[in-house]
Amino acid sequence: MALDVKTFVLDNGAYTEKCGYSTQAEPRIIPNCITKAKSERRRPFIGDQIDDCKDISGLFYILPFQKGYLVNWEVEKQVWDYTFGQDVFNIDFGETCLIVTEPYFNFTSIQENMTEILFEEYQFHSLLRINAGTLSAHRYHKENPNELCCLVVESGYSFTHIVPYIKGKKLKNAIRRINVGGKALTNHLKDIISYRQLHVMDETYVMNQVKEDVCYVSTQFDHDMSVARKKGKDNTIIRDYVLPDYTVIKRGYVRPLEETTGKPKDNEQIIRMNNERFMVPELLFHPSDIGVQEMGIPEAIVHSIQATPEEVQPHLYKNILLTGGNACFPFFKTRVYSDVRAFAPELYDVSVTLPENPVTFAWHGGSLLSENEEAPKMIVSKKMYEENGMNLCLEKFDV
């Protein structure tokens, strides 16, 4: 290993933390929030302690992130205490290097707070603050050594970033952000179901599961809309989703097409997912559906590439990498490819890559980075921080 201390990689997302030592095969995914359940009022659940709770209806979230930026340090410190403490990883701070991810163009005050907390309170041996997309680009380059550039589409909980990486460095003036992420999709789904069928505005956890189980990206939007309008057997899109009641049914599930009748079996609550199945992920492609006056992902990809120097553009079109939770929707890759192909000039080849696990791709990039020979030059050790102060970290970490 290039670094002579153990490395802990923490992909600090707004929804989940992907965390683990760099030697582990897979990271542990812990929700990055404190939740309170109606059934156990006295105990707040930190991170994945929520798995201990039996009845998670009406789950109340306390999120440390606001609009994708870490502002609530009280909550985040509790989650980090839990993650770094005896229950989960039991880290030996003085002997560990931490690689932690931050959003793009993070505020100076937030960067300073994070550095201060990690060095002064947790007292890590050394630190590297980096963008998650840089880790993804690093891993992509390791897997495809011939490709010098890649365009990372990081579609997460709070927003989506389109970032071109040229020879491992991001091009700042070509970065594009779309303020639509998993949170917006879940909220939109709660909104329309509450309007059309059943009041689920308090059930964020359950609706998130519904979204992950049932929603997909439509490749032919108008055709799917007309199919969804049909009745009876002709409508192949509609599904019944059985909601959990935490006594008999512990987790909601989809009923396959053959058994979908629209009538609940005894003592069940169902919601009928018809055009919501593809309308919700459609927000990523048309944010104007909820009034967000921004481009969708394919248009932003083309816009971003057009802001790069001309000689790099064909390389970027050939190496579009989809990461982040929203890339897990079925048919996401096909839809992005067809839309970008429609926008892009004919002489460029377009090629879109979707890793097997888009959520943990950046984390694996982090664990690969810790083995890189360049890694010791990128990190800031506690001694260097104590001698040079905060400015060293602000200048060195290119966030």
Place this chain on the structure above:
Amino acid sequence: MGKKKRSNISSVDKQGLGVDKQIVSSEPGGQDCEQDSASGEKTPVFKDPNYLAGKSNGKKPRVWKSLKQIIAIERATYLQNVVTYSSLDAAPSRKPLKKYSDISGLPGIYTDPQTKLRYFNAEEFTRIRMLSPDLVNGYLTLRKANIP
């Protein structure tokens, strides 16, 4: 020493660094040491091996800024170093001031020691010597050089 620090982390209150400075400044100089209970001698706070920098509890907890406050501050501080049409902060120039004649406005190369008026040539000098004192004061006041 390492173990002691780690065990206090989970119980630490949300203090941060600012409190550290408060302790030093609030105590008067004579009490700037901790009493070593065992030996009874006074050791300075910073020489105590068990001293934990920035880890004192009991004061009010540190307040973190919300996103709106952070955005407002960034907007204000971003424009401080940038020169725009509405802001041009420059230090006063250190070049010697250009002097102009009080009578004509041509470059005032010479100064009359008696009246302290500036003039360009001998003709102006004769004029100056013919002026009454209140006129002289008037010219000086115009230049804001009228020190009584």
